[in-house]
Amino acid sequence: MTKTLILLGTRKGAFILESDGTRRDWQLRGPYCDCWPMNHVIADPASGTIYAGGGNEWFGPAVWKSTDLGQSWTHSSEGLKYAEGEEPIKAVWSLAPSARGLYTGVQPAGLFLSRDDGQSWRQMEGLRNHPTRPKWTPGGAGLILHSLIPHPLEAKQIWVGISAVVVLHTADGGESWEMRNRGTRADFNPEDQRYPEFGQCVHCVVMAPGAPDRLYQQNHCGMYRSENAGKEWESIETGLPSSFGFPAAAHPRDRDTLFLVPLNGDIAGRYVPEAKAAVWRTRDAGKHWQALREGLPQKDVFFGVLRQAMATDRHDPAGVYFGTNSGEVYASADEGESWQRVAQHLPAIASVETLLID
Amino acid sequence: MPNVAVTLTPALTRLFPGCPRQLELEAATVRDLLNALDARWPGMRDRLSDSLPRIRPHVNIFVDGERSALETPLKAGAAVFIVTAITGG
Numbered sequence: 001m002t003k004t005l006i007l008l009g010t011r012k013g014a015f016i017l018e019s020d021g022t023r024r025d026w027q028l029r030g031p032y033c034d035c036w037p038m039n040h041v042i043a044d045p046a047s048g049t050i051y052a053g054g055g056n057e058w059f060g061p062a063v064w065k066s067t068d069l070g071q072s073w074t075h076s077s078e079g080l081k082y083a084e085g086e087e088p089i090k091a092v093w094s095l096a097p098s099a100r101g102l103y104t105g106v107q108p109a110g111l112f113l114s115r116d117d118g119q120s121w122r123q124m125e126g127l128r129n130h131p132t133r134p135k136w137t138p139g140g141a142g143l144i145l146h147s148l149i150p151h152p153l154e155a156k157q158i159w160v161g162i163s164a165v166v167v168l169h170t171a172d173g174g175e176s177w178e179m180r181n182r183g184t185r186a187d188f189n190p191e192d193q194r195y196p197e198f199g200q201c202v203h204c205v206v207m208a209p210g211a212p213d214r215l216y217q218q219n220h221c222g223m224y225r226s227e228n229a230g231k232e233w234e235s236i237e238t239g240l241p242s243s244f245g246f247p248a249a250a251h252p253r254d255r256d257t258l259f260l261v262p263l264n265g266d267i268a269g270r271y272v273p274e275a276k277a278a279v280w281r282t283r284d285a286g287k288h289w290q291a292l293r294e295g296l297p298q299k300d301v302f303f304g305v306l307r308q309a310m311a312t313d314r315h316d317p318a319g320v321y322f323g324t325n326s327g328e329v330y331a332s333a334d335e336g337e338s339w340q341r342v343a344q345h346l347p348a349i350a351s352v353e354t355l356l357i358d
Numbered sequence: 359m360p361n362v363a364v365t366l367t368p369a370l371t372r373l374f375p376g377c378p379r380q381l382e383l384e385a386a387t388v389r390d391l392l393n394a395l396d397a398r399w400p401g402m403r404d405r406l407s408d409s410l411p412r413i414r415p416h417v418n419i420f421v422d423g424e425r426s427a428l429e430t431p432l433k434a435g436a437a438v439f440i441v442t443a444i445t446g447g
Contacts, residue, residue: 034372034373057416057445058369058405058414058416058417058442058443058445059369059370059373059405059406059414059417060404060405060408060414062404075373075401076401077401077404078400078401078404080404081404081408081409082409083409084409084410084411085410086409086410088408088409088410089408089409
């Protein structure tokens with residue numbers, strides 16, 4: 001029988017929620033990774049290996065690894081460092097398996113690659129050597145490399161999102177990087193500088209399934225879609241209750257379906273609008289949006305959802321999941337039509353990913 | 359090289375299965391000591407020092423009761439305590 005796992009990165013360790021293919025009943029396991037703050041917990045669907053990336057105030061950054069679905073863990077940070085004299089790496093923020101190995105994004109922003117399943121890393125120095133690098137400024141969570149998207153077919157293409165700087169793309173495996181910000185706003189800048197070359201606050205970038213040139217971006221200032229691999233972005237925020245939010249989750253098969261959790265605004269508290277929880281879904285690539293509320297709390301809700309804390313699964317109908325900064329996990333087994341709370345009282349949730357085991 | 363007595367915080371030893379809380383090592387400086395620990399338990403140096411390089415800001419290494427740095431020399435019989443700061447939330 002199919003196992004469905006929800007992988008959670010939290011302020012105090014990794015957790016796993018486990019169910020079968022029906023996704024009705026969930027069992028919680030954890031905390032893992034010695035209760036280190038974990039920013040991103042993922043699984044390589046090819047191997048089933050789970051990786052957890054984070055950083056500990058005492059002991060620094062590391063990637064933890066489990067090859068037995070979370071029962072036992074090891075950790076390593078060999079090579080996960082900058083040159084002597086540079087600001088040391090504080091934490092791992094993003095992980096992405098690829099044909100070339102395990103990509104790892106860190107704070108302060110940089111990109112590393114492990115070719116030995118998370119035992120050791122080599123920096124992809126082209127990103128740190130980008131000519132604009134000295135002018136990059138951090139967002140509220142720091143100068144973090146969060147969104148990390150390897151091209152599913154062309155191994156040398158990668159997109160990254162760095163707060164509060166830029167979307168960057170490489171077509172040569174990381175040697176050179178091109179900025180991909182055109183069309184995204186920086187509303188916090190003076191009026192005549194709202195569309196700078198870089199300095200936009202990208203919150204989350206995801207790729208549409210089966211359409212590598214289509215990207216969706218939740219920005220600090222707007223919601224966007226690109227049809228040309230990020231070269232140009234078009235606003236798709238009309239119909240949403242707010243242009244502000246953090247996560248975006250693509251459907252596993254339908255390139256036109258996307259899920260968001262807009263928040264009420266950057267200076268309004270950053271919780272769900274009107275204190276009522278809703279996931280917003282488009283079925284037509286952002287032309288129209290629908291609020292999905294059945295089973296979600298509709299009174300006195302003051303949680304937010306962080307940039308990596310929403311995911312879908314590969315079931316049909318697809319499951320949708322999000323974790324809150326108040327430690328709750330909500331799950332839908334019907335593409336967002338109805339929801340149930342499947343965990344509560346957890347530490348603040350930084351990431352949600354899924355793994356299906358047939 | 360001088361032989362020193364080292365006491366490790368349990369927050370560290372639990373990350374390295376089989377690592378005892380107390381042990382004796384030969385090391386002329388704190389930097390040597392971290393290298394010796396890393397040779398026995400690969401990865402331990404990175405837990406205790408960063409790439410600047412320096413002892414991590416929330417880790418303290420006391421040598422005979424005095425807070426040390428990587429270049430602090432060690433004398434034979436020195437008592438070294440590696441402890442974590444009171445931090446977190």
